[in-house]
Amino acid sequence: MGRQIAGTSGTSAFIGMRGKRVFSTETSPFTAIDGGTYLGWGNFLIQLGNFIVIVVMLVIFGLALALPFPGTKRSK
Amino acid sequence: MTSRGSGREPQESGAGLSWTGRSRRWLLKRLPPEKLLPEGQPSYVASWIYVFGIGAIASLIYVIASGILLSLNGPAWYHVSGLGRFVNSSHLWSVELFFMTMVVHLWGKYWMAAWRGGRVLTWVTGVISFAVSIVAAFTGYLLQTNFDSQWIAFQAKDALNAVGIGAWFNVVNLGQIFMWHIVLLPLAVGAIAAFHVLLVRVHGVVPPLEAAESDAQLQLTDRERSDTKSQGGGL
Ligand code: HEM
Numbered sequence: 025m026g027r028q029i030a031g032t033s034g035t036s037a038f039i040g041m042r043g044k045r046v047f048s049t050e051t052s053p054f055t056a057i058d059g060g061t062y063l064g065w066g067n068f069l070i071q072l073g074n075f076i077v078i079v080v081m082l083v084i085f086g087l088a089l090a091l092p093f094p095g096t097k098r099s100k
Numbered sequence: 101m102t103s104r105g106s107g108r109e110p111q112e113s114g115a116g117l118s119w120t121g122r123s124r125r126w127l128l129k130r131l132p133p134e135k136l137l138p139e140g141q142p143s144y145v146a147s148w149i150y151v152f153g154i155g156a157i158a159s160l161i162y163v164i165a166s167g168i169l170l171s172l173n174g175p176a177w178y179h180v181s182g183l184g185r186f187v188n189s190s191h192l193w194s195v196e197l198f199f200m201t202m203v204v205h206l207w208g209k210y211w212m213a214a215w216r217g218g219r220v221l222t223w224v225t226g227v228i229s230f231a232v233s234i235v236a237a238f239t240g241y242l243l244q245t246n247f248d249s250q251w252i253a254f255q256a257k258d259a260l261n262a263v264g265i266g267a268w269f270n271v272v273n274l275g276q277i278f279m280w281h282i283v284l285l286p287l288a289v290g291a292i293a294a295f296h297v298l299l300v301r302v303h304g305v306v307p308p309l310e311a312a313e314s315d316a317q318l319q320l321t322d323r324e325r326s327d328t329k330s331q332g333g334g335l
Contacts (some may be wrong), residue, residue, distance in 0.1 A: 089147075090153070091148055093146045
């Protein structure tokens with residue numbers, strides 16, 4: 025994506041279209057690379073993000089059944 | 101699906117009509133305007149569990165709108181600029197929302213056996229939209245063009261080659277996957293979801309299990325089941 029501008033000294037290698045630095049560690053989308061966090065109980069292993077999503081869905085499902093719907097009288 | 105409806109037709113006046121006329125008659129019979137855009141719903145629809153289908157539609161609209169922005173500006177924008185990365189992230193998070201609302205919707209429909217009363221095709225189009233959405237999300241992850249997407253692609257290519265489709269759906273061909281993600285799969289998800297919702301309008305919302313007697317279609321299919329021998333709606 026960045027391109028080296030001909031004639032620059034080359035220390036800050038990649039220069040964007042408008043002269044901004046394109047790949048730096050602060051702005052790079054490639055910073056958060058690690059193995060991820062895993063939770064385990066016995067044989068059961070699950071990645072933290074997946075676990076959160078499933079728990080959130082279960083909670084929303086429970087709330088959808090339990091909470092009264094606004095604007096209606098629960099007659100039946 | 102529901103045989104020919106011969107008994108309910110007052111006069112069979114379709115004889116002299118062209119195919120456009122016959123299509124119009126068929127469409128108006130199946131989906132008259134008051135069923136397509138109803139002004140009221142049965143009282144049991146006043147529950148949060150019926151909101152998740154619309155939640156999935158709303159998320160899908162945001163997914164597609166943000167995706168259009170991304171494709172208009174390209175990766176040199178959405179991988180680099182602040183606003184671009186914000187739109188890129190909101191594209192991902194709306195997909196998360198889409199899947200969460202779709203899954204809660206699916207659970208709701210499963211536990212109320214929403215395929216009852218001739219609604220099998222609604223369920224089946226739901227299943228298909230779920231499957232196609234997973235493929236769409238998968239191609240999206242491949243477009244991150246980072247180590248994650250490289251890892252995903254190289255894990256997936258073995259599976260896809262093993263089932264014999266790797267030559268046509270080549271996960272290490274970024275250009276091809278891009279086209280699947282921004283053209284073919286969004287069109288497919290959109291078309292299936294639209295058909296799904298039209299089917300809901302055609303059949304009307306299924307009543308809860310305890311209120312099954314309140315549904316004309318459930319009664320009708322019961323009668324049809326005893327009239328015509330078996331063949332009644334799958335499952
Ligand atoms: C693209 C994803 C989907 C969208 C946008 C969507 C949208 C909708 C909407 C708006 C409704 C009517 C309102 C409601 O009851 O929530 C509905 C009903 C229904 N959905 Fe979905 N849905 C999707 C996926 C699914 C999936 C994955 C399933 C199950 C496998 C499913 C099964 C059903 C069934 C059976 C009904 C009919 C309920 C009835 O007749 O009352 N849908 N859907």
